[in-house]
Amino acid sequence: MDEFDRIAAFFAPLAGEPGLGLKDDAAVLTPPPGRQLVLTVDQMLEGVHFLTGDDPATIARKLLRRNLSDLAAMGAVPSGYLLTTALPPSLPEGWLAGFAAGLAKDQREFAIALWGGDSSSSRTDIAITATLIGHVAPGQALRRNGAKAGDEIWVTGTIGDAALGLEARRGLRADPTGFLTRRSLLPEPRVGLSLAGIVNAAIDISDGLIQDLGHICRESGLSAVVQAGLVPLSAEAAAHGPDVLELRLTGGDDYELILAVPPGQANALRAACAEIKITRIGVFKAGEAVELHGDNNARLNLASSGWKHF
């Protein structure tokens, strides 16, 4: 199959109306009336964001979900995406079919469609990127810079599962139910929440709770005080005991949201997040740091705050 056969076989069936059947030089989008557009791009590289031999459908779905999480952090409704693939000639037959099947599955799951793209051979590694496009009511995009002193810090879901799951995938950690591994491979982007008017700031956790919370602090000119004991744990993460605290708080790839919530908005937040677990873990105050407090409110220091992929 040449490039054009592959587009016809695997990608044209995924195309939405702005994609013009993937038969032109570009997509043509009629913007939804009275909305702003939200645009983001993320890449996944072999040996950096996924492991050689990982299931191609899961790679495709994680690529979309990482981008969808960025839209979720802005409070946007996703609508479509552009895709690039750089694939080595040595790739097994069937890889692309599996990859496209993963795209199709999450297109249905998240009501998005393919609008265009570019494919190329690479010399050695697989590299894929997706540009996601969504929309939001004017002026309602959630930002990192809107947190106020006194806002509560809330997070969705549970924190640290993906970092533990990556260790499990590498054989370094037990994961008897496979839950942690699944959290690492297939994050759950928190799209579809109506948080405008309820939260003052938001970000998704791609680089770790502490580092991403630091981005809100930096952009909002604030400190964050986090009670380590309040950070929500899955049962599967809790089973690994308290000695993995640092890994959980600095591990990336959770794609949960951190929210800055003004006092008195907790009930509105609970209503907006009806089906999603949410947890208050701390508070923003004047200053310019992320402080972590443990038992008896004693200050904890972490050896690292950041997260590197593989």
Added chain:
Amino acid sequence: MDEFDRIAAFFAPLAGEPGLGLKDDAAVLTPPPGRQLVLTVDQMLEGVHFLTGDDPATIARKLLRRNLSDLAAMGAVPSGYLLTTALPPSLPEGWLAGFAAGLAKDQREFAIALWGGDSSSSRTDIAITATLIGHVAPGQALRRNGAKAGDEIWVTGTIGDAALGLEARRGLRADPTGFLTRRSLLPEPRVGLSLAGIVNAAIDISDGLIQDLGHICRESGLSAVVQAGLVPLSAEAAAHGPDVLELRLTGGDDYELILAVPPGQANALRAACAEIKITRIGVFKAGEAVELHGDNNARLNLASSGWKHF
């Protein structure tokens, strides 16, 4: 420098208003009122689309220009772009500064700005992608499927320079003035032409005149008859003699436009392209092939029709 330092140093100065200073999870765009958006993405890979050691500023500019050419082929006005970079840790210091300087230069040249992106380490090769966003009057995007039997085939500029220039860069061909090399490294996207209502179809030449003309034929359900002797040559290409005909007609990377022009529209086309050389090279007719005719109208056959990058 870590990722955030690099964004602040090299990319934040390039950001336009929808980019929010590159400090959020995504860009927020207020669509231009009453316009459709046109979106395209292209990647450039080390060893595939450029050579290891090529000047980073030129790589950056060619990345933007290849995408700008796709917008030109749709008749769109460019406005902004998202960027991903995957760079090996071994990359010399200064590479990114050069790359950003190239982006800055062509941002000014084409009145576009950076709206967002993603950066990552790669294991070995450099890989960069750009998603370009432009706009067009509703229903006025130029398509590949609009050509009609009897339409004249016109091209902008001169054809085949880039393929000869690539050979020159590899030491296989003389290029005393450097013109052919420049055409290969730094194409001239034909943005800014007002062709709606004048041409019935358009495409840019990325994969070679014959192959890209074939795309219009396929999508429009037509044949194209090209007079080889009419295909416009630069003086520098002509100096390499008639034996490079096939290379010129099948060589990619020219980023000139192929236009389907109804009879009687030549003067309007000339007015719209005032400062750009345009040449009629053939005609569309019923059928489903690209026919090449030489002296005395004898049919010519080419060994290959396509174009592979390196």
